[in-house]
Amino acid sequence: MSTELIGESWDKLAGQQEAMVLTFYERLFEQHPNYKSLFPESMSRQMEKIVKTLAFVARVNAPEIVHARLLKLGYKHRKFNLKREDFLNFKRVFLEVLGEYSSEHCPEVWNEACLQAWQNAFDDQIIPYLAQGLEQRMTHSEKMRIINMQTGAGNQLLAMPVWHEMLSEEEVWQAITGTLLRSPQTFN
Numbered sequence: 150m151s152t153e154l155i156g157e158s159w160d161k162l163a164g165q166q167e168a169m170v171l172t173f174y175e176r177l178f179e180q181h182p183n184y185k186s187l188f189p190e191s192m193s194r195q196m197e198k199i200v201k202t203l204a205f206v207a208r209v210n211a212p213e214i215v216h217a218r219l220l221k222l223g224y225k226h227r228k229f230n231l232k233r234e235d236f237l238n239f240k241r242v243f244l245e246v247l248g249e250y251s252s253e254h255c256p257e258v259w260n261e262a263c264l265q266a267w268q269n270a271f272d273d274q275i276i277p278y279l280a281q282g283l284e285q286r287m288t289h290s291e292k293m294r295i296i297n298m299q300t301g302a303g304n305q306l307l308a309m310p311v312w313h314e315m316l317s318e319e320e321v322w323q324a325i326t327g328t329l330l331r332s333p334q335t336f337n
């Protein structure tokens with residue numbers, strides 16, 4: 150995954166990311182009205198989580214960390230009964246809106262290579278690992294493996310200066326561990 154291109158284009162949208170994610174959800178619900186009832190009335194928390202997740206995927210140049218996070222995120226989506234098609238719809242609308250915002254606000258970094266890098270991130274990383282997490286029935290040892298991986302990854306991440314510019318230490322741990330460490334019983 151070309152994290153440089155993705156990270157650079159995402160950073161360039163600083164100040165526009167929330168508005169972009171809002172437009173994304175409006176467009177998603179316009180084109181797929183059946184999705185709306187899955188989401189809560191107020192989308193502000195959801196938008197914040199999406200922005201942070203994308204910043205995470207865009208910035209962490211360590212596949213095992215990103216994969217663990219995506220597996221767990223996919224697992225959280227299992228109750229919505231999603232199919233591959235739904236993830237492809239998400240990707241299509243997301244890239245459309247990202248392209249519109251980037252062309253307007255940071256045309257200097259938005260080009261064919263950058264779009265391709267985002268497409269590859271969805272096709273090769275985000276969707277396959279979310280889908281795998283969606284289908285996963287984790288055994289105890291798998292849960293432990295992810296926890297261990299995340300703990301090691303957390304220490305590595307905290308050593309990276311970029312995180313201190315973007316997130317507090319607590320937020321880094323929240324991003325990495327999510328609810329897994331706090332409530333492993335949800336992973337039955």
Ligand code: HEM
Pocket residue numbers: 184187188189195198199202222225226229231235236239240275276279327
């Ligand atoms: C393909 C990429 C996708 C990404 C990166 C993504 C990301 C996320 C994230 C970060 C959360 C917050 C999880 C948390 O609470 O910690 C979330 C929740 C959620 N996602 Fe997705 N998602 C994707 C696809 C989808 C699709 C296709 C649907 C359904 C149409 C969907 C429906 C939901 C719903 C309903 C929630 C819970 C909202 C709430 O109750 O707050 N997601 N997603």
